[in-house]
Amino acid sequence: xxxxxxxxxxGPALDTAAWQAPAAGLLLTDLYELNMVEVYLERRMxxxxxxxxxxxxxxxxxxxxxxxxLAQVIEFLExxxxxxxxxxxLRRSGRFGAAxxxxxxxxxxxxxxxxxxxxxxFFPDEPILRVTAPLPQAQLIETRxxxxxxxxxxIASKAARMVLAAPGKDLVDFGLRRAHGxxxxxxxxxxxxxxxxxxxxxxxxxxxxxxxxxGTMAHSFIQAxxxxxxxxxxxxxxxxxxxxxxxxxxxxxxAAEQVVLLANKLASDGIRISxxxxxxxxxxxxxxxxxxxxxxxxxxxxxxxxxxxxxxxALSRLTAAAAPIDxxxxxxxxxxxxxxxxLDCAYKxxxxxxxxxxxxxxxxxxxxxxxxxxxxxxPDGVMKRDLVTLESDRRDGEALLRPVMRDGRRVAVLPxxxxxxxxxxxxxxxxxxxxxxxxxxxxxxxxxxxxxxxLAAKCDEQIAR
Amino acid sequence: xxxxxxxxxxGPALDTAAWQAPAAGLLLTDLYELNMVEVYLERRMxxxxxxxxxxxxxxxxxxxxxxxxLAQVIEFLExxxxxxxxxxxLRRSGRFGAAxxxxxxxxxxxxxxxxxxxxxxFFPDEPILRVTAPLPQAQLIETRxxxxxxxxxxIASKAARMVLAAPGKDLVDFGLRRAHGxxxxxxxxxxxxxxxxxxxxxxxxxxxxxxxxxGTMAHSFIQAxxxxxxxxxxxxxxxxxxxxxxxxxxxxxxAAEQVVLLANKLASDGIRISxxxxxxxxxxxxxxxxxxxxxxxxxxxxxxxxxxxxxxxALSRLTAAAAPIDxxxxxxxxxxxxxxxxLDCAYKxxxxxxxxxxxxxxxxxxxxxxxxxxxxxxPDGVMKRDLVTLESDRRDGEALLRPVMRDGRRVAVLPxxxxxxxxxxxxxxxxxxxxxxxxxxxxxxxxxxxxxxxLAAKCDEQIAR
Numbered sequence: 001x002x003x004x005x006x007x008x009x010x011g012p013a014l015d016t017a018a019w020q021a022p023a024a025g026l027l028l029t030d031l032y033e034l035n036m037v038e039v040y041l042e043r044r045m046x047x048x049x050x051x052x053x054x055x056x057x058x059x060x061x062x063x064x065x066x067x068x069x070l071a072q073v074i075e076f077l078e079x080x081x082x083x084x085x086x087x088x089x090l091r092r093s094g095r096f097g098a099a100x101x102x103x104x105x106x107x108x109x110x111x112x113x114x115x116x117x118x119x120x121x122f123f124p125d126e127p128i129l130r131v132t133a134p135l136p137q138a139q140l141i142e143t144r145x146x147x148x149x150x151x152x153x154x155i156a157s158k159a160a161r162m163v164l165a166a167p168g169k170d171l172v173d174f175g176l177r178r179a180h181g182x183x184x185x186x187x188x189x190x191x192x193x194x195x196x197x198x199x200x201x202x203x204x205x206x207x208x209x210x211x212x213x214x215g216t217m218a219h220s221f222i223q224a225x226x227x228x229x230x231x232x233x234x235x236x237x238x239x240x241x242x243x244x245x246x247x248x249x250x251x252x253x254x255a256a257e258q259v260v261l262l263a264n265k266l267a268s269d270g271i272r273i274s275x276x277x278x279x280x281x282x283x284x285x286x287x288x289x290x291x292x293x294x295x296x297x298x299x300x301x302x303x304x305x306x307x308x309x310x311x312x313x314a315l316s317r318l319t320a321a322a323a324p325i326d327x328x329x330x331x332x333x334x335x336x337x338x339x340x341x342x343l344d345c346a347y348k349x350x351x352x353x354x355x356x357x358x359x360x361x362x363x364x365x366x367x368x369x370x371x372x373x374x375x376x377x378x379p380d381g382v383m384k385r386d387l388v389t390l391e392s393d394r395r396d397g398e399a400l401l402r403p404v405m406r407d408g409r410r411v412a413v414l415p416x417x418x419x420x421x422x423x424x425x426x427x428x429x430x431x432x433x434x435x436x437x438x439x440x441x442x443x444x445x446x447x448x449x450x451x452x453x454x455l456a457a458k459c460d461e462q463i464a465r
Numbered sequence: 466x467x468x469x470x471x472x473x474x475x476g477p478a479l480d481t482a483a484w485q486a487p488a489a490g491l492l493l494t495d496l497y498e499l500n501m502v503e504v505y506l507e508r509r510m511x512x513x514x515x516x517x518x519x520x521x522x523x524x525x526x527x528x529x530x531x532x533x534x535l536a537q538v539i540e541f542l543e544x545x546x547x548x549x550x551x552x553x554x555l556r557r558s559g560r561f562g563a564a565x566x567x568x569x570x571x572x573x574x575x576x577x578x579x580x581x582x583x584x585x586x587f588f589p590d591e592p593i594l595r596v597t598a599p600l601p602q603a604q605l606i607e608t609r610x611x612x613x614x615x616x617x618x619x620i621a622s623k624a625a626r627m628v629l630a631a632p633g634k635d636l637v638d639f640g641l642r643r644a645h646g647x648x649x650x651x652x653x654x655x656x657x658x659x660x661x662x663x664x665x666x667x668x669x670x671x672x673x674x675x676x677x678x679x680g681t682m683a684h685s686f687i688q689a690x691x692x693x694x695x696x697x698x699x700x701x702x703x704x705x706x707x708x709x710x711x712x713x714x715x716x717x718x719x720a721a722e723q724v725v726l727l728a729n730k731l732a733s734d735g736i737r738i739s740x741x742x743x744x745x746x747x748x749x750x751x752x753x754x755x756x757x758x759x760x761x762x763x764x765x766x767x768x769x770x771x772x773x774x775x776x777x778x779a780l781s782r783l784t785a786a787a788a789p790i791d792x793x794x795x796x797x798x799x800x801x802x803x804x805x806x807x808l809d810c811a812y813k814x815x816x817x818x819x820x821x822x823x824x825x826x827x828x829x830x831x832x833x834x835x836x837x838x839x840x841x842x843x844p845d846g847v848m849k850r851d852l853v854t855l856e857s858d859r860r861d862g863e864a865l866l867r868p869v870m871r872d873g874r875r876v877a878v879l880p881x882x883x884x885x886x887x888x889x890x891x892x893x894x895x896x897x898x899x900x901x902x903x904x905x906x907x908x909x910x911x912x913x914x915x916x917x918x919x920l921a922a923k924c925d926e927q928i929a930r
Contacts, residue, residue: 028668028669030680031666032680032681034680035682036682038704039686039700040689049685086669139685139686147641147646147650154645176495179612179616180648181612181652183645183646185493201496204493207551207554213496215496215500219814220501220516220607223814234508235501248827249824250824280826341645342803349684349689360715361713361746
């Protein structure tokens with residue numbers, strides 16, 4: 001379908017047209033990118049620029065981060081262009097000259113990308129993506145590149161804490177309704193799965209990303225029936241394939257007793273109940289009582305799922321208490337990364353036309369030049385230390401930034417999502433023990449090389465003001 | 466364009482297809498909605514259901530909320546259907562019977578909607594949206610209705626605090642890059658404008674919603690040039706229409722002196738500098754020094770904008786300090802509502818087939834029945850108290866829920882975004898003084914009517930378990 005909403009005029013307003021999720025055109029950017037690009041084009045400032053994406057500091061509640069979103073960035077770069085609707089709008093807006101709009105019309109990404117693999121553990125000051133492209137291209141993509149990398153990294157890093165807090169439990173993303181829009185819901189499902197979640201309740205995540213989807217029933221289903229028992233039986237008989245019954249609409253333990261009665265009734269028809277869901281109250285206490293009722297009723301194989309306000313702290317408490325819960329549905333705290341919904345990240349110019357560049361803004365100074373990150377591990381594979389240095393300063397460690405695109409084309413097949421997920425699991429397994437804990441303040445050693453420090457000092461001297 | 470990503474199969478995986486923002490089809494929902502709807506359809510449970518959207522409790526850092534997102538909800542309901550791609554995927558998935566999929570194919574929203582106007586102030590327990598529709602329809606739309614109402618309400622409520630903290634200042638949304646995906650960026654621009662922001666940096670928000678857009682320049686623009694002075698001049702000569710120069714790439718006050726020199730040089734060509742932007746360090750101190758330098762240089766009409774880590778607390782401090790800042794660019798704290806990125810909200814079944822319904826889950830019990838919210842104001846227009854009661858219990862106050870859709874069609878023209886914005890401004894003006902403050906704990910009186918309490922008690926007695 002065309003994005004009709006964009007066809008409506010330079011001024012107001014398409015508020016009355018059908019709301020459409022935005023087309024993936026290059027217009028999806030901050031206005032200043034377009035302003036700057038017009039100047040670059042007019043002044044023929046089209047030499048190669050090197051931009052790097054990195055995080056300045058960890059949120060107070062993180063020991064490490066998980067890189068995510070690269071697949072969407074690469075897809076964006078491969079397909080990035082202004083749509084016809086967008087070009088028409090730009091013309092009508094009167095904000096840009098005809099030469100700029102002609103250049104916009106043919107603009108494609110023809111640059112290089114080097115990046116850390118999705119699922120990699122990383123730390124502040126370490127670039128996870130480096131773009132080398134003619135300055136106008138590298139500038140114009142800034143907003144969407146940050147938008148895509150930032151969000152999935154936020155979610156994967158949050159999800160990883162949950163995975164570490166609940167070993168052996170199935171964690172399922174329930175977050176679409178409170179995600180910040182549709183795209184957030186879909187990409188959160190992806191990032192959580194990448195970090196080790198078992199799946200999601202968000203249906204199109206199966207179609208888009210091949211992620212396992214899970215669904216139970218809502219309280220409204222129970223309420224709409226004349227009785228809870230009638231609701232349970234209706235659901236079981238209509239959808240005998242995978243029956244998960246929600247227990248807490250009225251009284252959790254009484255509902256568990258209904259489940260036992262129903263299971264006996266269904267047995268003669270060969271229908272089995274798969275699981276039950278608890279969604280309120282003291283989850284550990286309810287789980288114990290429900291487990292007892294189910295076991296006594298011969299339903300030892302019925303799984304108990306829990307949901308409702310779960311975060312990594314709750315997972316840790318419930319795991320420590322050995323609550324008999326097999327899986328968790330996790331919504332809000334995951335999908336908004338409620339304790340750290342944002343990262344202090346940037347996409348900064350590090351080199352232009354072969355000259356290293358540095359920003360000196362107070363509290364936001366950057367390391368100049370085209371960089372590489374090396375990692376060293378112990379014999380057991382456990383991460384020991386990282387080094388951020390210039391790309392030209394070759395070391396014998398593991399180089400984390402690898403070529404992904406050259407001249408606008410992929411040079412490597414990106415790992416499938418399941419492979420990225422396996423890589424994330426391996427990375428979490430190789431974290432130093434202290435960093436795997438939920439409590440924070442464990443600092444992983446990331447060194448800045450002497451070469452890089454020397455280049456920064458040289459830049460400071462040479463900056464012409 | 467078609468959403469090619471959905472065409473690829475029931476299983477994996479379109480991770481390698483171009484990433485597309487999701488189509489607005491009905492598949493964008495939690496799997497359990499589809500599961501329940503299949504049962505409802507099979508059992509012919511298609512009587513009218515009443516669902517209401519409300520917030521259970523205020524976040525600790527809010528005194529009130531601003532309703533937003535209704536326009537997108539109505540557009541969604543008017544156009545909601547499964548796309549052909551989605552139906553094909555559902556068939557391939559093997560999760561639903563043929564009868565259900567046939568019913569999905571023709572499903573349209575044919576129900577009624579009553580709602581508070583966008584921009585209205587509201588409080589916990591007050592429904593802001595009531596849907597009355599055949600049960601399968603009312604259930605199926607749950608996830609996306611919450612997704613749309615929740616997010617814009619989160620952002621408008623955050624933005625309103627900023628607007629109240631900085632009277633007379635122009636606030637501009639700079640948040641797209643750290644918004645949670647593209648849709649979040651666009652809808653945050655809309656919600657912030659609705660709440661009183663002057664505009665946004667997000668370009669397509671102008672095309673989609675008619676919102677004023679603003680753009681300055683990035684530090685990379687300065688860095689890409691051989692000197693800051695050369696960068697300033699290049700920008701000014703290429704784009705003489707609206708020149709806003711960023712000052713803090715190297716040294717803020719030295720940059721301000723460059724601006725004075727440049728202004729003199731440009732004056733002979735009739736080019737005027739509009740403003741400067743500060744983005745780091747002690748913004749009040751820099752603003753005072755820069756103001757002094759500009760004034761001394763004859764540039765009293767050049768405006769000073771500030772950005773970088775601004776939230777309502779910073780706005781309040783800078784306003785109290787009378788910092789000479791004319792406008793603010795606000796990104797992360799706005800666009801993620803970093804202190805309260807989520808609301809404890811719900812869309813709950815309150816009546817089915819004419820019978821009131823109530824959920825009793827611990828800590829999550831709901832008020833049953835089809836409700837209305839009344840508000841009374843003082844002679845000066847200031848809000849005095851609200852009452853939540855049954856729709857049948859007519860009162861003489863201002864009824865806040867108004868008819869919006871009947872039988873799937875709009876019965877009223879929704880206010881244009883500018884009108885909704887004016888309404889929000891009026892509502893903020895009519896807030897009791899204590900609630901306008903950034904400090905919290907001021908409780909506005911919201912009463913539950915005796916009729917409603919009596920109905921809840923009756924439901925508790927009658928619930929058949």
